Amino acid sequence: MVQERFTGVGLGLRRPHLEAVAARPEHGVPFWETCPENVIGDGGRPHRDACAILDRDPVLTHGLAISLGGFDPWDGDYLRELGRLLIRTGTPWHSEHLCFTSVDGSCLHELLPLPFTREAVRHTVARARDLQAHLPVPLLLENITYYAELGRAEMDEAAFIAEVLEGADVGWLLDVNNVYVNALNFGFDPREWLARMPLHRVAQLHIAGHKRFGTLTVDTHGAEVIDPVIELMQWTLARLGRPVPVLLERDNHIPDLEVLLAERTRLQVAYDDILARPMLGAGHG
Amino acid sequence: MAEASVLKLQQALAALVLDPEGATFEDDPAAFARSQGLPEKDAQSFQQFNEGLAAYRELARLSLVEPIEIMFPITKALLEREDAWEPCIEAFLQARCVASQHYRDIAPAFLGWLAETGWGQVTWPFLLELAHAEILEVLVARFPETECPSGLHRDPRPEDRLVLDPAAQVVSYRHAVHQVSEAAPIPESRLTHLLAYRDGDGRPQLMDLTPAAATLLVQAQTESLVEAAAALGLPDLVATMTLLEELRDRGAIAGYHGVS
Numbered sequence: 001m002v003q004e005r006f007t008g009v010g011l012g013l014r015r016p017h018l019e020a021v022a023a024r025p026e027h028g029v030p031f032w033e034t035c036p037e038n039v040i041g042d043g044g045r046p047h048r049d050a051c052a053i054l055d056r057d058p059v060l061t062h063g064l065a066i067s068l069g070g071f072d073p074w075d076g077d078y079l080r081e082l083g084r085l086l087i088r089t090g091t092p093w094h095s096e097h098l099c100f101t102s103v104d105g106s107c108l109h110e111l112l113p114l115p116f117t118r119e120a121v122r123h124t125v126a127r128a129r130d131l132q133a134h135l136p137v138p139l140l141l142e143n144i145t146y147y148a149e150l151g152r153a154e155m156d157e158a159a160f161i162a163e164v165l166e167g168a169d170v171g172w173l174l175d176v177n178n179v180y181v182n183a184l185n186f187g188f189d190p191r192e193w194l195a196r197m198p199l200h201r202v203a204q205l206h207i208a209g210h211k212r213f214g215t216l217t218v219d220t221h222g223a224e225v226i227d228p229v230i231e232l233m234q235w236t237l238a239r240l241g242r243p244v245p246v247l248l249e250r251d252n253h254i255p256d257l258e259v260l261l262a263e264r265t266r267l268q269v270a271y272d273d274i275l276a277r278p279m280l281g282a283g284h285g
Numbered sequence: 286m287a288e289a290s291v292l293k294l295q296q297a298l299a300a301l302v303l304d305p306e307g308a309t310f311e312d313d314p315a316a317f318a319r320s321q322g323l324p325e326k327d328a329q330s331f332q333q334f335n336e337g338l339a340a341y342r343e344l345a346r347l348s349l350v351e352p353i354e355i356m357f358p359i360t361k362a363l364l365e366r367e368d369a370w371e372p373c374i375e376a377f378l379q380a381r382c383v384a385s386q387h388y389r390d391i392a393p394a395f396l397g398w399l400a401e402t403g404w405g406q407v408t409w410p411f412l413l414e415l416a417h418a419e420i421l422e423v424l425v426a427r428f429p430e431t432e433c434p435s436g437l438h439r440d441p442r443p444e445d446r447l448v449l450d451p452a453a454q455v456v457s458y459r460h461a462v463h464q465v466s467e468a469a470p471i472p473e474s475r476l477t478h479l480l481a482y483r484d485g486d487g488r489p490q491l492m493d494l495t496p497a498a499a500t501l502l503v504q505a506q507t508e509s510l511v512e513a514a515a516a517l518g519l520p521d522l523v524a525t526m527t528l529l530e531e532l533r534d535r536g537a538i539a540g541y542h543g544v545s
Contacts (some may be wrong), residue, residue: 037387043430043452045487065386071292078386103299106381109388110302110345115294123288148337151294151327185337216340 005058006031006092006204006245009267012062013053014250015046017257022049029264031058033247034089037065040081059089060204060247062173063096065107068131068141069114069124070100079134086137093203095140095173096131098124098164113146116153116160121167128168140203141165142173145181145210145219157182158196165201172198175206176232177219184217190232199240207233207267208249222252224263233267234274243275290324297321297331301338302345303378311339349383349391350374356392356423360416363470369405376404389427392420411460411472418462418479421454425481426489428452437540441529443511443522445541447502453482453537455494455502463491482537490535498528505529510541 010031013021015038021027032053039050053059063082066074086094099111114120132139143161155163165172174197176190183190207230209223225248233246248264300321301307310317318331331338353374354361364370380402383394396416398404405412431451441447449455456479460472463479478499480492494502497517504513514525532538 038389041387041429042389043428043487044426044483044489047427047430048487064388067386070295071288075386100295102386103295104381105384106299106303107383107386108299108302108345109348109383109391110341112295112298112341112345115291117291119288120291123291146337147340148334149330150298150338151290151323152330216336218340218344 006060007243009207009246009248009264009271010058010060011260011264012247012249012251013050013059014254016254017260018046018049018053020257022052025056028261029057031060031245033060033062033249035064036061036082036085036094037063040078040085054085054089059091060245061086061089061091061094062142062247063094065101065109066096066131067100067102067107068096068098068127069120070102070127071123072102072105074131074134083134083136086135091137093138093140093171094135095142095204097144098141098161099144111144113144113148113150114160115151116149116155116157117151118154121160121163124164125167128164128170132168132170138171138203139168140171140173141168142175142206143178144175145178147185147216147218157186158193162196162198165198170201171203172201173204173206174199174202174236175208176236177206177208177210177225177229180229180232181210181217181219184212191235194236194239199236202236202240202244204244205233205236205246206249207246220252221249225267230267230270234270237271237274238277243271246271290327293322294327297323297327298338298341302342303381305375305379307342310342311335314338346378349378352388352391353377353395357395357416357419359419359465359467359470360412362467363409363412363415364405366470367408369408373404376402393424396420411458411462411474414458414460415462415465415470415472417456418458421456421479421481422489422491425452425454425483426487428483433539434542437542439533439540441510441526441533441541442543444509445543446507446509447505447529447541448539449502449506450482450537450539453480455480455499457499480532480537482532482535484536490537492537501525502532 008030010033011029013032013034097111100114101108114124179190179193207225208221209225210217211220211223248267250260297318301310314335315328315332318328361370364373377395377398380398382398383391399413399416434448437448458477461475461477462472465472478494478496480494482490484490500517501513514522519525
């Protein structure tokens with residue numbers, strides 16, 4: 001059922017487009033992804049439009065600031081509201097970032113990297129298992145873009161992610177743009193990197209644009225997706241051998257809805273094209 | 286605690302992002318790490334990845350400051366005239382009072398910090414009012430959807446009390462802070478009364494109120510309409526009722542209930 005409802009290329013639901021999307025049921029987008037932090041506890045016209053879309057269209061949920069790898073306690077009220085939202089939307093899973101966002105009660109509103117250490121693996125696995133126990137749907141974790149290792153690493157990023165996913169026994173929201181950006185910044189081959197990973201855990205892909213600032217490439221979500229990232233998406237889909245949903249993210253320099261719909265269509269063509277070809281692998285990394 | 290070193294690293298990165306000492310990070314990244322109590326192996330890692338770590342200071346501060354700059358453009362313009370905007374933001378970030386995981390709560394956290402600390406209000410006595418006025422419509426626009434009390438009726442009777450819509454606010458300022466601009470950010474010293482509410486479409490609206498109307502909307506929530514009007518010396522109850530009906534039709538008043 002999930003495969004039927006969530007395939008193809010969806011779009012991140014963003015505030016500037018809510019009114020237009022709510023008024024346009026025939027938009028051609030197979031599913032949306034919404035950030036619960038932007039819905040829970042909100043009000044007013046945009047909120048009403050968002051709720052109308054969530055109640056009408058297929059929706060996946062993707063958290064921004066729960067601080068999965070942090071140490072601050074969960075906000076119990078928020079988790080209860082989150083659980084209600086997940087049930088209301090009928091999302092088959094809920095995703096969070098493999099990072100921390102708050103320290104000592106202060107939220108930094110940035111996806112900050114966890115140390116690649118055994119201690120951090122143990123801590124993050126315990127937090128992910130605990131969060132999963134509070135959610136009514138399976139939890140996915142997303143690999144982030146990182147710009148520095150935090151402290152002396154005991155393993156590389158790939159090993160860290162794999163150990164957390166396996167230890168917590170959760171699914172993977174694989175952001176192919178993040179892999180691409182990390183490969184640029186740290187000088188590795190993204191395909192070799194992916195080939196090492198537990199791809200059988202992948203339930204969804206993210207794709208987005210990025211920008212280079214000096215020697216650093218930053219995951220801005222503020223530009224069109226470039227061809228090499230689309231090719232990496234196709235390579236990943238072929239390797240997976242199954243039509244997992246892909247979500248186009250755009251958070252900065254958000255264009256008109258029509259422009260974004262056209263970009264989604266371009267990605268959908270690439271998605272359909274690769275899935276129509278004979279598959280390369282059995283999906284077990 | 287088994288994960289003490291992970292927490293210590295996270296605290297060091299938070300300090301790098303938020304604290305004034307973070308600005309000196311690039312001079313000697315390893316020394317900064319040591320000053321945060323990190324062991325030598327981590328200090329060397331801070332040295333090795335100094336460029337990427339410095340990027341986090343920039344990115345995270347941008348995430349926190351951008352909504353404030355968007356929501357408070359006139360406050361920013363006012364303080365920039367005195368080179369005080371950057372010190373204001375520095376003090377706010379150092380106070381670490383953004384606790385909410387909701388991005389929309391960053392700007393209200395800044396307002397709360399201004400109110401709590403009184404920052405700048407000796408120099409600019411209207412600063413808090415100005416900042417409040419700048420965000421008033423947003424606070425009303427995004428007020429969480431809330432159920433109105435049950436049993437309210439639409440048409441006011443003299444013995445009723447009124448119930449404002451949960452999102453509506455009656456505010457009084459000592460300055461005309463709703464009439465300033467980025468070019469002219471200093472308000473006239475004049476008592477100002479405003480009603481901010483959501484209309485039937487859920488969009489924010491702002492209305493100037495007379496002092497009597499503002500007082501009536503506050504008083505009539507705790508005493509009957511006729512008592513509130515009499516206390517204010519409003520002789521024409523019919524005119525008062527007409528005003529209240531209009532405000533109900535606009536969405537500012539949720540309804541009326543009898544005095545129990």
